[in-house]
Amino acid sequence: MSSAEALATPDHSTATPDRASGHLTVALLGNPNTGKSTLFSALAGIPTRIGNYPGVTVEEKVGRFTHRGQSIELIDLPGTYSLVAKSPDEQVVVDVLEGQMKGVTRPDCVVVVADATNLARNLYLVSQALAVGLPVIVVLTLGDVAEARGIAVDTAALSAELGCPVVSVVAPQRLGVGRLTDMLVEAADWQPPTLPERLASCLATADPARPAAAAEAIARYAWIDGVVDRVVVRQTDHRRSVSDRIDSLLTHRLWGTLVFITTMLMIFSSIFWLAAPLMDLISAGIDAVATGADALLPEGTLKSLVVDGVIAGVGGVVIFLPQIAILFLFVAILEGCGYLSRAAFLMDRLLVGVGLSGKSFIPLLSSFACAIPGIMAARTIENRRDRLLTILVAPLMSCSARLPVYLLLCGAFVPNVAVGVSWLRLPAVVLAAMYAIGVVVAAVVAFVLSRTVFRGPPQPFVMELPGWRWPQPAVVLERVREAAVSFLKNAGTLIVAVSIVIWALGSYPRLEQPADNAAAAAVLKGEALRQSFLGRAGHFIEPVVKPLGWDWRLGCAAVASFPAREVVLGTLGVIYNLGDVDPGEEEGASLLIRQLRAATWDGSDRKVFTLPVALSIMVFFALCAQCASTLVVIGKETGSWVWPVVTFSYMTALAWVGAFVTYQAGTALGW
């Protein structure tokens, strides 16, 4: 083939069926909430590959299984309502089906999953799939639920209408799965279906006065109305189904709101409190490993690298797993039973005012425990703009890592006086204010971004409220496993790398001086940190932090807390010559408090820590992005390193301004 020909014809090398290598490729297509994931699990079990399609952040999920000696690769396409692409997800579906997706073999056949309880709308996608030019098998799911509601579908008649085989499958019980796999083995040799005559004539008589796409949609439904009339038998009409009754309770103004608040509180307290013992267990395990390594390795750089760099870094990754697993367990259960869409429905009005949508609620709520699972939960937001906006403001929610910082500074520097009533103490008010600052700033940032950077046509909130059903355990567990694995594999390695770099910056250039006793060791440790690149950076930025009321050691501690905010307590301890401080230890904390209270500016007896300074530190930590793991996860979830940079920049700028205003106002008011 000449180069001119190669240019003229698109590259079809990826489009030819990959029969030579011996495996068939089958694409699983369907509307969201049709039981597609359940069918995937029933056919292929655990996916062999989960990743992103090249160049887009759309999840690619592939499974493999063998039937009658034939190896079959199953591609689970993102759930879609139409093959007229309106989003990157839908574009991926179209590209894969047409063999235009780089690195993905064009499927040998398409399995279209259709929900029997909701046949009319599902037939819309089926009608488009018939014209893709690949052999089609239609799988009717949820037939058992349909039957319970008095809906019966004549599969033979439907098959005749569509001109392709129709198999009824109840995936959890594996009914019909055998028949389907038998068909899959043969399907690659079939001819693609010819468009049903009635559909063709409906499309041919589409209203020419309307825009082509709209006219086509109306014509397809004209055909669908006829098909549904001929193949669906409704035995009972007008009977309120159980699903409808549950629905009217859970979307009720009062009861629905109460159930919603209770559910959210339960989820939120679980990621807070249920995860805590697991996280303690992991910490203890990591500590044990670190102690072991500490005893085994000879004193020196290697030991410091292994203990303070690698082990601490790995520990810092694994520690997030309980929260991620628990949150995704709840999200998968809520998604499986249909409540996730209802939650978005209930909260939409509240969030739409600031440029977000109802689907942002659970990710943002989770971020109060930890931004990392929260940002990952933003995967449930299909709309890209809403998803990105949610990810960008999620780190502003005060996470549990900020709490020790607030508690220490509130306890040590905020006078314990009553505010108005005797039971309301000032430290508690300040603590609440820190949480409020995060929420208010997030609302303002979302509002401003949605009307500037992310301005565009209104984003539709056209969302199906699926029928109530029991979540499938296999699908729920797979979702949890997937979230944990993707966090460990994608973000984990990078977080460890970042931890090691920060360890190096905090340890070099080294201070080679042996310590005689513990007190001298503490002084030396402080000196070593002050001498390191990080410490010098603190010195270097002193002019920047001075307007905040901070001395250079505070600047140092803020810079050194980049790996994670809670590290700042330990860093403060080291930098003020205390040795390592465990914030959990009462004695250590009070020692730290005493040390901080005594700290003075270099060469004077002016105290560093006053009320305005403590407040300015708290406001800074409420708004800053001093959490390397969060930034790494933002990079991985958005598929671009622009967004972590944007997040870090805008949050640091806001944190500085907030701290500046707090300190200056506090000083002016004579606090």
Next chain:
Amino acid sequence: MRSLAKMPVGLTAQVADVAGDDTTSLRLLEMGLTPGVAVTVVGTAPLGDPLELELRGYRLSIRRSEADRVAIHP
């Protein structure tokens, strides 16, 4: 012609037309809100928006701003 956004909760009406030719209007049509179809306003979220609709045997949620594009027969 009345708009679906102003229809009281609990009533059923027939869709007359969907205005606009952008992706939002196309999505409404693709979700089955085509001329002639019967649609019921099942309820609204606690703060009055979005709406919960029933059509073609399933439940759909759309915002009032989107429902405003849908004209119904009186």
